[in-house]
Amino acid sequence: MKQLFVENIYILGLKKNEIKIRQEFENNFPKEKTIFVMKDGVTSNTNVGTMSSTLWNILSHNTIDEVSQDIFKNHMEIIRNAYDHGKESILILEEDARFPDWNETKWKNIETWLMSSKSWDIFYLGYCNWPVPWSIKIAKHIVRVASPLAAHAYILNRTGMYKIITTLENNKQMSKLHIDKFFLKVRGLRKYAAYPMISFQETCPGLYLKACDKLRVRILFSTCCKMNQHLSILFPIVIIFLFTFWISFSFAKMIKKIY
Numbered sequence: 001m002k003q004l005f006v007e008n009i010y011i012l013g014l015k016k017n018e019i020k021i022r023q024e025f026e027n028n029f030p031k032e033k034t035i036f037v038m039k040d041g042v043t044s045n046t047n048v049g050t051m052s053s054t055l056w057n058i059l060s061h062n063t064i065d066e067v068s069q070d071i072f073k074n075h076m077e078i079i080r081n082a083y084d085h086g087k088e089s090i091l092i093l094e095e096d097a098r099f100p101d102w103n104e105t106k107w108k109n110i111e112t113w114l115m116s117s118k119s120w121d122i123f124y125l126g127y128c129n130w131p132v133p134w135s136i137k138i139a140k141h142i143v144r145v146a147s148p149l150a151a152h153a154y155i156l157n158r159t160g161m162y163k164i165i166t167t168l169e170n171n172k173q174m175s176k177l178h179i180d181k182f183f184l185k186v187r188g189l190r191k192y193a194a195y196p197m198i199s200f201q202e203t204c205p206g207l208y209l210k211a212c213d214k215l216r217v218r219i220l221f222s223t224c225c226k227m228n229q230h231l232s233i234l235f236p237i238v239i240i241f242l243f244t245f246w247i248s249f250s251f252a253k254m255i256k257k258i259y
Contacts, residue, residue, distance in 0.1 A: 002028055002102065005111050006089045006155060009034045010078045013095030014041045021095045039074055042066045055214040058207050061149065061181045072179045075151060076168065083161040094152040096202040097126070103198070109140050110194055114155070121160030121190040122183065125153035126199035128225045135195065135232035143195040145232070151180040153199035163189050197229055
């Protein structure tokens with residue numbers, strides 16, 4: 001049983017999968033905190049955009065279809081409901097969120113930081129840092145992330161809920177985005193994540209599979225996310241090293257000209 005500090009844990013899924021979903025999550029999370037949000041869904045059952053979606057549109061996360069719109073609406077309904085009921089912190093999980101690398105000691109370190117820090121708004125238990133693979137480690141098992149995509153497992157505090165709700169109210173056109181890309185557009189939303197991540201999607205997202213088909217590669221989404229999180233830690237170090245080298249080289253060149 002995973003004991004979490006959040007007030008409620010919302011499990012978002014399809015009604016047709018309710019029996020399986022309840023079996024998966026009821027034994028893992030406290031029943032008194034867990035709220036199952038079961039939806040009918042839409043006719044299409046895969047979130048893959050249109051048949052004409054280009055690789056660039058997929059990589060840019062610009063492909064929108066009725067499934068992605070339904071997912072957006074469902075996430076926002078949960079967030080609005082939690083905020084209206086005065087919740088201070090919530091965990092939202094999609095039905096395919098899994099925790100194969102759950103470690104109680106690691107989680108307690110993360111939870112202690114989340115409960116004591118006021119510097120975060122949204123905390124991802126799983127993510128793919130794209131298109132900016134940039135993460136800065138700020139505490140044990142915690143990184144600040146630049147552009148985390150995927151919304152299958154994340155925690156929001158009250159400030160984060162408020163920023164998300166007010167952003168959408170003031171920018172109705174943003175409802176046409178994927179929910180995870182919308183979060184990236186919320187101004188001032190302070191984004192942090194578990195490192196290494198502790199939640200993965202059991203099924204590969206449809207758009208990801210379509211991108212793999214166009215690239216003619218086949219890598220599990222969970223494997224891609226694992227590689228991405230480490231690359232995101234290394235990328236800033238490489239950039240800083242190259243920048244420092246360039247400054248040093250330019251300075252040395254300038255000194256040589258002077259003398």
